[in-house]
Amino acid sequence: MSDTHAQTVAYVRSTMIEAADPPSSQTGAIKWMRENLFSGWLNTVLTLMSLLIIWMALAAVGPWLLNSVWTAGSLAECRAVLDGTSGACFSVITDRWHQLLFGFYPPEFYWRPVLALILLFVALAPVLFTALPRKLLIFTALYPFVGYHLLWGGSVWFPVSAALGFVAGFVAYKLLGKVNNLLAIFAAILTPVLWWVFAAGAFDAALSSVMPLGLEFVRSDRFGGFLISLIIGVSGISLSLPIGILLALGRQSDMIFLKTVCVVVIEFIRGVPLITLLFTASLLLNYFLPPGTAFDLILRVIIMVTLFASAYMAEVIRGGLAALPKGQYEAADALGLDYWKAQRLIIMPQALKISIPGIVNTFIGLFKDTTLVVFIGLLDPIGLSNAIRADTNWNGIYWELFIFIGLLFFIFCFGMSRYSMYLERKLKTDHR
Amino acid sequence: MKKTVFVGAFAATALVSGLAHAQSTLEQVQSRGELICGSNTGQAGFGAPDANGVWQGFDVGFCRALAAAVLGDSNAVSFVPLTSQTRFSALNSGEVDVLARNTTWTFVRDVDLSMTFVGTNYYDGQGFMVTRDLGVSSALELDGATVCIETGTTTELNLADYFRVNGMSYEPVPVDTAAEAQQQYLAGACDVYTTDVSALASSRASFAEPGDHVILPEVVSKEPLGPVVRHGDDQWADIVQWTLFALIAAEELGVTSANVEELKAGSNNPEINRLLGTEGGLGSMFGLDDDWAARAIAAVGNYGELFASTIGDQTPIGLARGLNAQWTQGGLLYAPPFR
Numbered sequence: 001m002s003d004t005h006a007q008t009v010a011y012v013r014s015t016m017i018e019a020a021d022p023p024s025s026q027t028g029a030i031k032w033m034r035e036n037l038f039s040g041w042l043n044t045v046l047t048l049m050s051l052l053i054i055w056m057a058l059a060a061v062g063p064w065l066l067n068s069v070w071t072a073g074s075l076a077e078c079r080a081v082l083d084g085t086s087g088a089c090f091s092v093i094t095d096r097w098h099q100l101l102f103g104f105y106p107p108e109f110y111w112r113p114v115l116a117l118i119l120l121f122v123a124l125a126p127v128l129f130t131a132l133p134r135k136l137l138i139f140t141a142l143y144p145f146v147g148y149h150l151l152w153g154g155s156v157w158f159p160v161s162a163a164l165g166f167v168a169g170f171v172a173y174k175l176l177g178k179v180n181n182l183l184a185i186f187a188a189i190l191t192p193v194l195w196w197v198f199a200a201g202a203f204d205a206a207l208s209s210v211m212p213l214g215l216e217f218v219r220s221d222r223f224g225g226f227l228i229s230l231i232i233g234v235s236g237i238s239l240s241l242p243i244g245i246l247l248a249l250g251r252q253s254d255m256i257f258l259k260t261v262c263v264v265v266i267e268f269i270r271g272v273p274l275i276t277l278l279f280t281a282s283l284l285l286n287y288f289l290p291p292g293t294a295f296d297l298i299l300r301v302i303i304m305v306t307l308f309a310s311a312y313m314a315e316v317i318r319g320g321l322a323a324l325p326k327g328q329y330e331a332a333d334a335l336g337l338d339y340w341k342a343q344r345l346i347i348m349p350q351a352l353k354i355s356i357p358g359i360v361n362t363f364i365g366l367f368k369d370t371t372l373v374v375f376i377g378l379l380d381p382i383g384l385s386n387a388i389r390a391d392t393n394w395n396g397i398y399w400e401l402f403i404f405i406g407l408l409f410f411i412f413c414f415g416m417s418r419y420s421m422y423l424e425r426k427l428k429t430d431h432r
Numbered sequence: 433m434k435k436t437v438f439v440g441a442f443a444a445t446a447l448v449s450g451l452a453h454a455q456s457t458l459e460q461v462q463s464r465g466e467l468i469c470g471s472n473t474g475q476a477g478f479g480a481p482d483a484n485g486v487w488q489g490f491d492v493g494f495c496r497a498l499a500a501a502v503l504g505d506s507n508a509v510s511f512v513p514l515t516s517q518t519r520f521s522a523l524n525s526g527e528v529d530v531l532a533r534n535t536t537w538t539f540v541r542d543v544d545l546s547m548t549f550v551g552t553n554y555y556d557g558q559g560f561m562v563t564r565d566l567g568v569s570s571a572l573e574l575d576g577a578t579v580c581i582e583t584g585t586t587t588e589l590n591l592a593d594y595f596r597v598n599g600m601s602y603e604p605v606p607v608d609t610a611a612e613a614q615q616q617y618l619a620g621a622c623d624v625y626t627t628d629v630s631a632l633a634s635s636r637a638s639f640a641e642p643g644d645h646v647i648l649p650e651v652v653s654k655e656p657l658g659p660v661v662r663h664g665d666d667q668w669a670d671i672v673q674w675t676l677f678a679l680i681a682a683e684e685l686g687v688t689s690a691n692v693e694e695l696k697a698g699s700n701n702p703e704i705n706r707l708l709g710t711e712g713g714l715g716s717m718f719g720l721d722d723d724w725a726a727r728a729i730a731a732v733g734n735y736g737e738l739f740a741s742t743i744g745d746q747t748p749i750g751l752a753r754g755l756n757a758q759w760t761q762g763g764l765l766y767a768p769p770f771r
Contacts, residue, residue, distance in 0.1 A: 079640055095482065104485030206736075219509060222485070241483035283518060285527035376515040379472055379481075386514075387474050389611050390480030392748035397616050 007369040063087075070094050074393035092397045093404050098387050100381050100404065103224015109153075112215065114228050116150040119143060119162055120234065128419065151217035151231070153222075157207040161200040165192035220298050224379035226408050231298065233367040233412075240366065241359070243306065246315025249343065251318060262314070269311035274369055277304040282376035309366040316362055320355035323345065353427045359421035364413045381405040435635045457668035458719055461502055462528055468532070469495035470519055471511040476634045477742055477749035478534055478554075478704055479511075489566040490742040491532040492675065494553055494659060497725035497728035497738075498530065502720065506731035520545050522661055530672055531660040534628075536586045546663040550673035553658050553735075555755040555764050557651035558590050561636060564644050567701045571650035575600040580622035582606075587627050590653035610635065628655055633681050634749045656717060670718050676678070678725035681707055681767040682734035684758050689733040696726050706770045714770060736766065 024030055039046040067087030071094060072078040078089035093100070102110060123143035126136035145159035173188035225233070233362040250262030269277070281300040289295055324347065328422040332342035354361070388394050461467050471492060472479040479489040487509075514522050514533060523531045524546065530641040535541070536556075560571050568574065571594075581588050583606045595602050605622040607613040609731040614635050617625040625632070629651060640760050659676060661669050682688070685704050687695055696708045706712035708729075709722030716722060732738050739756065743749045758765025 075638065099485070100560070104481065157737065181673060219510075221512070279518070279521075283525055283527070284529050285519040313740060337737050355713070376472075376513060376518060379473075379513060383513070385474060386611065387473075390474030390476045391482060392476050392634070394636070395476050395634065396640075404705055 006212060013214060053269065061402075075396050076393075085347070088400055088403075089140065089397060090400050090404075092388065092394050092400055096310075096394075097404075099225055099384055100401075100408075101226045102381055103227055103384065104222045105224070105227060106218060106222065108262050109194070111217070112150045112153070112218075114315060116147045116422075117230070119146060119150070123147075149215065151227075152220075154217040155204065155208045155212065156214040157204045160207075161204045162196070162212050165195040165200060168192055168195045217306055223304075225381055225384055226405075228373070228378060228380050229367070229370045229409075230412075231374065232302055232305055232370045235302045236366050236370075237363050239306045240309035240313045240362075243310040245317055245348070247314035248317035248321060251314065252321060266311045266314050271309055274305070274308050276371055276373060277308055278372060278376050280304065297376075297378065301376070301378065305366065305370065309362060312362050312365075313359065316355050316358035317351060320351035320353075323354050324350055333346070353424075356420055356424055356427075360416055365417055367416075368409060369412060381408065435688070441561075452662065457529055457665045458502065458671065465497065465503065465508060467499040467509045467530070468528045469498075469511050470510050470514045470522055470533055471529040472514040472533045473515055475534060475631070476638075477630075477747065477751075479532070480720055485666075488742070490738060491534065491659075492552065493732045493738045493742060494532050494679075495530065497679060497732045498675050500731035501724040501728040502671065504727055520547065523660060525545070526662075529661075534657050535660055537658055538586065539659075542652060547620065547660045548663050548669045549660050550669055551658050552656040552764075553674045553676055554656075555757075556655035556657055557630040557631050558626060558653040559632050559651050559749065560586050560648040561617070561625045561632045561645055562623060564646055568648065569646075570609045571648045571652065572600075573599060574602065576602070577624045578603045578622040579624045579626055580586070580605045580607055580612065580616050581626055582613060585627075586653070586655065591626055594652040604721060609627060614638070627674060630743070630749075630751055633751055637748055639749060667718055671720065671751075674718070675725070675728055677767040678707060678728055678770075679732075679735040680765050681721055681770060682725070682729045682756075683736040683765075684760065684767065687729055687734060688737060689730055692726055692729045696723075703770055712771065 002370045013088040021027065023308045025034065031269060038044045040128060051368075064086050067082070067085060068090045069078045069081045069087060072081055072089065073095070075089055075092075078091055082089075098107065098110070102113060120143065122136075123140040126132045126134065127138055136320065142163070146161045149156060149159045169192040173184045176184035176187045218385040225353055234352050244246050247262050247266055251266065253259050253262070278301060281304040282297060283294065285300060328346060329342070332346045337345065370378055373380050374386075377383070380389060382405065385405065388401065445634040455463075469492075471487060472489075474480040475489070477489055478723050479487060492511065493682060495509050495511070499509040500506040511603060512522065512528050514528070517536065519531055520541070521531055522528050532553075534556075535549075537552065538651055541547050542549050544584055544763050552597040562568050562573065562574075579591060579602050581591055581604050588604075589605050591602070591604075602624075605616060606660045606697075607616055610627065610631060612665065613627070616622055618639070622710070625635070627635075630649065632647050635645065639645060646691075659672055661672050681703075682692075685701065687704060687705065688705065692708065696710065698710050702711060706714055709715055709724070714723055715724040733741065741753075743751045745752055753761070753763060757765065
C-alpha cells in the first residue's frame with residue numbers, strides 16, 4: 001500500500017493549480033461579439049450588412065466632413081481652397097454663427113441673452129433637482145421677469161409692475177383665505193387683473209419718470225436664430241405643463257360646464273394643425289385688433305404654441321390619471337382630504353410620474369415645432385439659413401447650415417431626454 | 433355682469449379700430465415715424481439681410497427711397513420678411529404698409545384680392561435652365577422632361593400653360609424654396625429647373641461650374657414685378673407710385689444721387705425743376721413737402737444706380753438691363769411726365 005501511495009504521491013499535485021484565464025472565446029470583446037453580433041447565421045448576416053452600410057455612409061460623408069474649410073470668406077473662396085476636391089464649406093458657420101444663434105440682436109448686447117440663458121439654468125436647477133435648497137425657487141419665480149428684462153430691456157419698472165400684480169393676487173388670497181376659501185380664489189384672480197388694467201400702467205409711467213432705470217430696449221424684430229427658438233420653446237414648455245394639468249383635471253371634473261369647456265378647448269386645438277394656429281397668430285389676429293396696436297408677433301406666437309402644447313399635455317396627463325387605480329382616489333377621500341389636497345399629495349405625484357415619458361415627448365416635439373415659425377416669416381435658424389443663402393457670398397450653401405442647426409437642436413433635445421431618464425430612475429418606487 | 437363687460441370691451445375695440453381705420457396710411461406712417469415694408473425672406477440681390485442684419489437689395493432700396501420721400505430718413509424702415517403664402521394677408525391686415533417683394537402683377541391679385549399694383553420696378557419672365565450635357569438648345573425640345581418647380585407661384589401655372597400649348601408632357605418635381613430647387617437640380621432629380629430668369633441667373637452664378645449649365649433662350653411668361661399697396665387708400669397708392677416714377681424719371685433726366693443737390697438749386701430743365709421741387713409744388717399735392725423726390729433720389733440713387741448697385745452686371749447677380757432699360761434705350765421703363 002505504501003508503495004502505491006508513494007507512487008501516487010509522485011504525480012498527485014500537492015498545491016492548487018493557478019486559476020487559468022477563461023478561453024479567449026468566452027471572455028471580453030470576443031465573447032461579447034459572439035453573443036451579440038454573431039450568435040447565429042441570420043444575425044451574422046445582419047451584422048455584416050449593417051457594417052457595410054455604416055462603412056458606405058462614412059465613406060460617403062467622412063472625406064467631405066474631414067476635408068472641410070473653416071476660414072474662407074465666401075463659397076467661391078471655399079471652392080478655390082478645395083481646388084476641385086469634395087469638402088464641406090463650414091466657413092459659412094464661422095462667418096455667420098452669431099446670426100444663427102442671436103439673429104440680428106445688437107452684437108454689443110450679446111451678453112444679455114447669454115446671461116439670460118445661464119440664469120435660466122440657475123432658475124431651472126431647483127425645479128429639476130430636488131436636492132437643491134428650496135429657497136432657490138424664489139429666484140425661479142422671479143426669473144420670467146428677469147429674463148424678459150434682460151432680453152427686451154426697456155424700463156425696469158415694466159416687469160416690476162407686472163410682477164406686482166401677482167404679489168397683489170397673493171396678498172389678496174392670504175387676506176381673504178381666512179374668511180372664505182372660494183372668495184379668496186376669486187380675489188386672487190381678480191386683483192392682479194384689476195392691477196394690470198388700471199394701476200400697472202400708471203405705476204410704470206410714474207416710476208419711470210421719477211427713476212428711469214433699465215437696459216436699452218431691443219425690438220422684437222431684432223430677435224432671431226436659435227434665440228427665438230429657445231424663447232418660444234422655453235416659454236411654451238414652462239407654460240404648457242401647468243395649463244395642461246388644469247385642462248386635464250377640468251376634463252375629469254364632474255362640473256358639466258367646466259368639463260365641456262375643457263373638452264371643447266382640447267379637441268378644437270388638437271384638431272387644428274400648428275401651422276394654422278401660427279397663421280392665425282400672424283395674420284388673422286390683426287383683423288380683429290385695432291390697427292396700430294403693436295401686439296408683439298413673438299408674444300402672439302408664444303401664446304399659440306403654448307395653447308397647442310397644452311392641449312397635447314392635457315391628454316398625456318389624462319392618460320396618467322386614467323392609469324391610477326381607483327383605490328388611490330378612494331384612499332384620498334377616506335383620509336378626509338379635500339379635492340386640491342388629494343390632487344397635490346396623492347393623485348398628481350403618481351399621475352405625473354407615470355406620464356414622464358409622454359410629457360418629455362411633448363416637450364421635445366414642441367421645441368422642434370418652433371422651427372415652423374419660418375412659415376410666418378420669423379427668422380428662426382431655418383429662416384436665417386434662407387437669408388444667409390440670399391447673400392451672394394453664400395448662395396449655394398446647403399448641408400453645412402442644416403448640419404449646424406441640427407446639432408444645436410440635438411444638444412437640447414438629447415439633454416431633455418437624458419434628464420427624463422434620470423428622473424424616471426430616481427422616482428422608481430415599484431419593484432417590477 | 434361678465435357678459436356686459438365683454439360686450440363693452442368688444443364695442444370699445446370696434447370703435448377704436450373704426451376710428452383708427454379712418455386714419456390714412458400716410459398719417460399712420462408719419463405718426464409712427466417708420467415705414468413698415470413687406471420684404472422677401474431672402475432673395476439674392478432683391479431683398480435679404482446682410483451679415484450685420486441690415487437689409488439690402490433692389491426691392492429693399494425702393495422701400496428706403498419711399499421712407500426717404502415720406503419721412504426724410506431712408507433708415508426709418510422696418511422690414512417684415514414675408515413668405516409667398518403670407519404676403520397678401522399681411523398687407524391686407526395692415527401688418528405692412530407696402531409690399532415690395534417680387535410680386536407678379538396679375539388680374540386676380542389686382543381685382544379679386546383687392547390689391548393695388550402701383551407699377552412695375554422689374555420686368556421679369558420665366559425661363560428654363562438645363563445642364564449642357566442634355567444637349568438641348570430650345571425649350572420646345574423638352575417633351576417628357578422632369579421639371580423642378582416651386583409650388584404656390586405663378587411659375588407653376590405658366591409651366592402647365594406652356595407645355596399644354598406646345599402639346600408636350602412633363603413630370604413636375606415640386607420643391608419649396610429656391611435653395612431646395614438648386615439641390616434637386618444639381619443632384620439630377622430633375623432635368624430642368626424653371627423659375628424667373630433673374631433667379632435662374634443668380635442660381636447659376638452660385639454653381640461650382642456655371643459653364644456646365646445653360647439658360648434656354650425662351651422666356652415663356654410675362655412677370656411684371658412691382659410694389660403693392662392695399663385697395664382703398666388712393667393718396668398712399670399715389671405716393672408709392674410716384675416715388676417709383678420719380679426714380680425712373682430721374683434716370684431719364686440724368687439726375688443722380690451725386691448731382692441731385694446741385695440740380696436742386698435750380699436748372700434750365702423745367703421738368704427736372706418740377707421733379708426736384710424747385711417749381712410746381714408737386715409734393716404738397718399729395719401731402720408731402722416739395723423735396724420728397726430729391727430725398728428719395730439722394731438716398732438710393734435713380735433707378736439705374738439702384739439697379740447697378742444691387743443686381744446689375746457689375747454685381748455677382750449680373751443681370752443685364754434688357755427690358756428694364758429706359759424706353760429711350762429700347763426698354764419698357766416709361767415714367768409719365770411730372771407736371
